[in-house]
Amino acid sequence: MKIEDAAARLEALGNPTRLRIYRALVRAGEEGMPVGRLQDRLDIAASTLSHHLKALVAVGLVTQTRDGTTLICRTNYTLMRGLLEYMAEECCAEGKGCAPFKLPKVA
Amino acid sequence: MKIEDAAARLEALGNPTRLRIYRALVRAGEEGMPVGRLQDRLDIAASTLSHHLKALVAVGLVTQTRDGTTLICRTNYTLMRGLLEYMAEECCAEGKGCAPFKLPKVA
DNA sequence: CCTTTATTTCTATAATTCTAGAAATACGGC
DNA sequence: GCCGTATTTCTAGAATTATAGAAATAAAGG
Numbered sequence: 001m002k003i004e005d006a007a008a009r010l011e012a013l014g015n016p017t018r019l020r021i022y023r024a025l026v027r028a029g030e031e032g033m034p035v036g037r038l039q040d041r042l043d044i045a046a047s048t049l050s051h052h053l054k055a056l057v058a059v060g061l062v063t064q065t066r067d068g069t070t071l072i073c074r075t076n077y078t079l080m081r082g083l084l085e086y087m088a089e090e091c092c093a094e095g096k097g098c099a100p101f102k103l104p105k106v107a
Numbered sequence: 108m109k110i111e112d113a114a115a116r117l118e119a120l121g122n123p124t125r126l127r128i129y130r131a132l133v134r135a136g137e138e139g140m141p142v143g144r145l146q147d148r149l150d151i152a153a154s155t156l157s158h159h160l161k162a163l164v165a166v167g168l169v170t171q172t173r174d175g176t177t178l179i180c181r182t183n184y185t186l187m188r189g190l191l192e193y194m195a196e197e198c199c200a201e202g203k204g205c206a207p208f209k210l211p212k213v214a
Numbered sequence: 215c216c217t218t219t220a221t222t223t224c225t226a227t228a229a230t231t232c233t234a235g236a237a238a239t240a241c242g243g244c
Numbered sequence: 245g246c247c248g249t250a251t252t253t254c255t256a257g258a259a260t261t262a263t264a265g266a267a268a269t270a271a272a273g274g
Contacts, residue, residue, distance in 0.1 A: 003130070007123040013194075014118030016111050017262085023110070023197050036220060045264050050222055052262090069220045069271045084194060087120075087187075090130050124232085143250060152234050157252055159232090176241045176250045 001086045005059075009083050012059045017044065018052045025062060025075045032065075032074035108193045112166075116190050119166045124151065125159045132169060132182045139172075139181035 013019055020042055025033055033041075039049050053073060056062040060079045064071050120126055127149055132140055140148075146156050160180060163169040167186045171178050 003126055004123050007121055007126045009121075010117050010126070011121030014114055014116075014121040015262085016114040019110055019114045019117070026197060034220085035222095039221095046221065047223080047265075048263055051264095054222090055261095066271085069218090071221065080194075084191060087191060090133060122232085141250085142252095146251095153251065154235075154253080155233055158234095161252090173241085176248090178251065 001082060006083060006086050006090075009059045009061060009079075010087075012055050012061055015052070017042075017048070018056060021049070021052055022056060022061065022075060025073055028074075030074070032072040034067075034070040034072050036070060038073065108189060113190060113193050113197075116166045116168060116186075117194075119162050119168055122159070122162075124149075124155070125163060128156070128159055129163060129168065129182060132180055135181075137181070139179040141174075141177040141179050143177060145180065 013022060021038060021044075024038060024041055035046075035049065035053065038044075038053075039046055042049070044052075053062060053064075057064060060076055062073050063076055064073050066072070120129060128145060128151075131145060131148055142153075142156065142160065145151075145160075146153055149156070151159075160169060160171075164171060167183055168190075169180050170183055171180050173179070
């Protein structure tokens with residue numbers, strides 16, 4: 001992962017509203033959650049929510065699939081894991097006094 | 108960790124310049140790196156660098172200790188680890204189809 | 215085709231951020 | 245106290261972001 005991509009993804013997550021959105025989607029699991037339900041749950045104006053979702057989708061952290069008139073949002077687990085792995089590596093590169101750590105393999 | 112704190116820390120890291128600064132400091136290891144050396148290495152205007160360092164210090168990701176006229180910067184490994192753990196947990200809460208993962212314990 | 219529901223785009227405003235030059239401050243040595 | 249080096253604060257301008265109301269678009273059903 002390029003440092004610019006990592007920064008862009010961290011920036012996308014680095015807003016309280018977007019992090020709440022992301023967390024809600026993580027908790028929704030594989031089935032995901034429609035935009036409208038997110039709006040009800042988080043009590044955000046529709047246009048604001050759409051704006052933030054766009055940011056999350058732009059960096060790949062969230063994907064959307066349409067089911068009739070509703071748009072279902074899901075987190076991209078693989079990409080998130082890649083981001084955490086990147087951070088874990090960057091966080092302890094060169095092993096100078098930092099305990100090395102890695103994310104465990106997916107079962 | 109509160110979600111606002113996590114967001115603030117992610118935001119601090121979510122800027123290419125600041126992520127470069129942070130990475131350089133991680134690589135400097137325990138001994139840290141003076142502001143001036145960071146400036147030379149990363150080729151950033153002094154005032155700009157100071158501005159970004161302030162942001163990293165404000166959220167606790169970087170600490171500074173003075174040694175004469177030079178300010179030595181170090182990353183706060185524990186806090187970074189806490190952030191990654193938070194993200195790892197939030198990333199797979201409720202285990203709905205996501206492989207659970209944790210950061211391994213520090214040796 | 216018209217209606218309803220779902221969501222986005224448009225528009226505007228207020229606020230924040232990034233950048234860097236210039237001036238100011240901090241520290242240690244003489 | 246003055247000087248040199250290191251760093252921050254002040255200032256300002258350009259750019260970006262967050263918010264949300266209003267209008268527009270998308271899809272499905274009748």
